[in-house]
Amino acid sequence: MRIWEYTLQQLTGGKGPHPDTAAPVVAQPFMDATVVPITDNPRYATALIKGGGSFANQVLLELVDGGWQCVGHYCDDTILLDERVRGKGLAEELMLRCLEHRENRPVTTEFTESGLRCFKRTHRLAVARAIKAGLPVPAAVLQEYGA
16 A cells, blocks of 8 residues: 555544554564565565464564564554664654555554654655655645645
8 A cells, every 4th residue: 555645534434543552562573584674774674474374463683683673563553663673763664664565454453652753754754755756646635644
């Protein structure tokens, strides 16, 4: 899905977020052959979750001592990142890589408050990249961001 073609209302179903809850990141098994480094930060990568069905569900990996370790995931309605890797733009990259393989709208109506904030940042990033690439961003989407 090209999320920059849809408004936040269309992508979230207009439903408000749930309160945040503390949930630990459980390392998900991943398929080694599907590891793709993040170009702007190659110490991190994404990969297909084993048994996740498709690239709509992926893990976030960190390169540690020459091997990849799971530090987060985006699976179905849940995105979780280890606290020590937050604030680096990695959640947005993970979300974008998963969303390009999802077709359902709304994406989810089960966001937590922090999940919705992340989704909004991801959407803004996708719109900015689409504009920079000269892609046709719908007027309703541009209006959301005053562009």
